[in-house]
Amino acid sequence: MRYQEVSTDIPPGEGELPRDPPVYEDIEAQCDDGTPSSSQRNSQDSLAREFEIMEMEDPGPAMLSLSQRWRSSFRSKVRAVRTNVLDPLAEGYSHCQRIWEMQLARLGNPLIVKRFVYVIAVAIVVFFVATSGFMPEDNSRQGGSFSDRSLLLDFAKSIVDLGAMEEHLEYLSSLEHISGTAGDLVLAKYIEKYFDQKELVFDGLEEMKTLSVFPESITLKFDQEEWDLTHQFNFLSKDGEVENGIVYMNHGTVSDFAKLDESKVDYQGAICLMKYGRISESEKMLIAENKGCAAVLFTSQSDAFPDSAERRGVGIPQFYPGDPHMEGWYTDETPHADFPDSRIPKIPSAVLTWNQAKKIWDKLSNGVEFDFNSGDKTLRATFKNQIVTKQDHLSWNVNGEIIGKEQKDKVLVIGAARDAPCTGAVNPNTGTVILLELINVLYKLRTKFNWKPLRTIRFISLGGSQTNFDGAVLHSTTSQSMFYLDLSEAIAGDDLEVTSSPLLESTLNLYKDEYNLQFKKWDKYTNALPFIGKGVPSMTVGYKGKKYPQYSCDDTFENFKSLQIDPQFEKHRDLLEFVLKIVLHLVDDPLIPFDMNDYEKELKEALAHLEDYAKKTQPAVNYEFNNMKTAISNLGQIGREMANWERAWKEIVDEDGGLEPSLLTVHRWNWNNKLSGLEKFFIGREGLPSRWWYKNYLFSPQMFNPEDDDLWWTFPSIRDALFFGQDAQLQIETVAQLIMDGVKHFIQR
Known part of the structure; x- marks a missing residue:
């Protein structure tokens, strides 16, 4: 049936309703005696048939299928x-x-x-x-908003596994693991598996493609001697062949060369023999190159291990660490550029054992008398260094994290070198052992108490440490890093030495007597260097003082035991406990424990040394340091403001039984945001003059070690200008302005 559209308008002549109702033919056709019509009868018959169907009995059970019977039973x-x-x-x-x-x-x-x-x-x-107890909770809390530190530390001390640390050290020292070799990959996977077992958050191995140098053939000929030095190489050494006389340079410092110059000893184009020590190998190479040496032969500082050859790296981190062609090396501030690789020395080098060097010393005469005669090029020799250079050679970092529950973007980075000059029992394997056991202890704290740090911890087993700190560079440029703690060469003596940013000095002083801490100034290039250069406060720690065959293939687990480095692994235990305490301060103290008053005090001391250095290097120039003094004093404003706020915060929390009001939490987070990037407030975006990779104008190494100043890792741009005889006033004003701007930004943030 079709539905027709009805108009809303009434047609003409149809405006009235009919007076009588319509007539239905079926009704009219009905008989007078009441008999229904034919249509009615048909309708009634149809209805009767429907009732007959409805009244039919259900079929009996025998007539139903199994499924039908089941449905019927279920419905009932x-x-x-x-x-x-x-x-x-x-x-x-x-x-x-x-x-x-x-x-x-x-x-x-x-x-x-x-x-x-x-x-x-x-x-x-x-x-x-x-x-x-249906939902997990932080059982380390004993009332209040924060973990009970003594509860965590007491439990940690009870679970330190000395046997496991010894087993780790023995395995790690069982094979050579030079960066980028098969042995290095085996240990990287071993550590990766351990990270996974301890439920760290990680993305597998971090690959790095860097320039690597491996020896092919190294020989030295003189008199009737011909030595194969192929296994006595320096990392990142340059290839080359030199035929000339040998001159002994003592330690190869600027003052040693000055003595040779005073005695008019000719060393131009010579094969320069020098001992390790006093200054870094990279600086020795720079000085030797600038003074005119054609090649360098290194040897040990003493005859303690006379047949051990120390394979040290000669990469030059003074210009920049890492490989400039490595992905991730450059940032917006340090763009990638094709330029000569300044980290590679321009003259070849190799290593002699003490006994080999002794044979040469015995043949030298005349010249300057150090501990041995320098000679005057009369002993002729031929030195040939053939290397294999591999661009984009793979090496690896292993990274894992414990994500913070409060401010997860504030990251404490804990690193330990993994690659070694050979087997590396003491250096770097003891550091890796401490790293692994620290992860194990924190894992058990998490499972026992469901504890989580307030801030994130990132653990890194670093590759490329011997090749200019490639692995550390990749993590130094992230803005999330609030502090770096380096564990390389952890157990190498009886004295626990700490080198740290002054920001952590107050915290370290809490444990000075307990662990007999020996505080040292920065004077060595380590994996902390890239972090310091980018404005990340850093610390290195380890037991030092014992002699062992460092950097050689005699640094084995067997010699570790026979030399009684740590026979009962008690120093491993003590160092682990100390490191754990520092880690908990950094990631679980409500307020990041940086002390601006100590920072100000260190800079004032550094400024006093700088003024003395200026008078010594350029006595005729009267430099003006008043603006720097004023700027450094302004740091005290931050320190006082911070101390007042922390005191008020503690009073409020203590009054509330250890509970922190939500509004106060927000203020504390804001303070932590500022403290975590504190040194970044004082960096120069353009970098140091001629060394633009380094952004830290307050704490970075001077280009050349002045030898008699233990604060040469401060105010590098000013010190460089003074050393090279340049006008340093511009750099003095630049640093003063950076500090004043940093204080202003810190307060306003």
């Missing part, structure tokens, strides 16, 4: 449950609801009263769940 049971259980419950619920509504109406507006009752019910449920 459901109907019974609904009739006997659900319907009465529904009626009871409706009755109770009516009574409940009536009672609520007596109390006031039912809608408002319902909401109030709902809030109370939810609070009761939450309280029950929180106190029942």
